Amino acid sequence: MRQISGQSAFEILKAVEAGAKQYAVPLPRQQAQGKIWSGVGFRLGDQLLMAPLNEVSEILYPMPLSRLPGTRNWLKGIANLRGQLIPVMDLSGFFGGVPVKDRGGRILVLNYEGGSTGLLVNQVLGLQHFEEKEAIDSLSLKSPALARCIQGGFERHGQIWPVFSPHALSQHPDFRRVALG
Template sequence: MQQQSLENAPGLPQEVEVTKLWSGVGFRLGNMMLVTPLDHVLEILPPPPAAVVPGVKPWLKGIANVRGNLITIVDLSEYFGKPPVFQDDKSRMMIMNASGLNTGLLVNEVLGLRHFDEDLERQDLSGVDDPVLGQLTGAFLRDNVLWGVFDMKSLAESPSFRHVAA
């Protein structure tokens, strides 16, 4: 009986090398594909109606009441000097997780969670000529699509982002 048990027993598990994945929220800004770390985003929702704030830069679209919190709405595309986000069924507002700021960023589309193999990370962004480049901390290349890693926390600390008066 012991011999038969040994012959039919499953083998020991094989040692499998696990790749380390980096996860973030993917979004589209114009024709750029970007991804931001999960902890940089509090919430994603359709753009709410906003009350206009006079005397501010054109990329600040107004303020909105979201469940009792006043959220400043910034058109991220327009902030970087691009055409404003066309608000349609795909456009979204991503509320930043930044201390002291209740800010929602308008983007063209949120593409959900994206997972990347850290070994495939591409650091060389020299071929990219875009004003968004200043907020990127790297990039991932998957299926010939370059996904820039967008740093919302450095954006929140940027003096040009915090100075909204026209």
């Protein structure tokens, strides 16, 4: 081993390590966290909502749709998503609200029961993470029709985030009745 001023490289490294330990600031202790819930935040009209992260497969900009004649106005059409045809529904229109303008909206692609459905929403607000201590059971919504698709929610800094359930939407009596008449 090479000698530098009477010390080996190993001895010099040990001296550097000892000096670094002497002046090192310890890392803060990791705090135990509760269970974390994650979802995709979105806006429907002026209502903030979240969809469970494991039920959203992707988020898309509005795309060309093939309109289907004889269907309700909230069924915007069929999209070709990499060779897979998916229906795209205007979620606000379905619940009787002001239809989403395609230009400013986004499409949440949800996977449920082996199929995909696109839900047109006003805005996507990104990933939202909440601790279980932020969970709330009772909340009031601006739309009573929407309430049947909400399964709890979270509150942080006075802001309420209801959890939108795609499963509850699929069980809604009118959701599968897209044909007029």
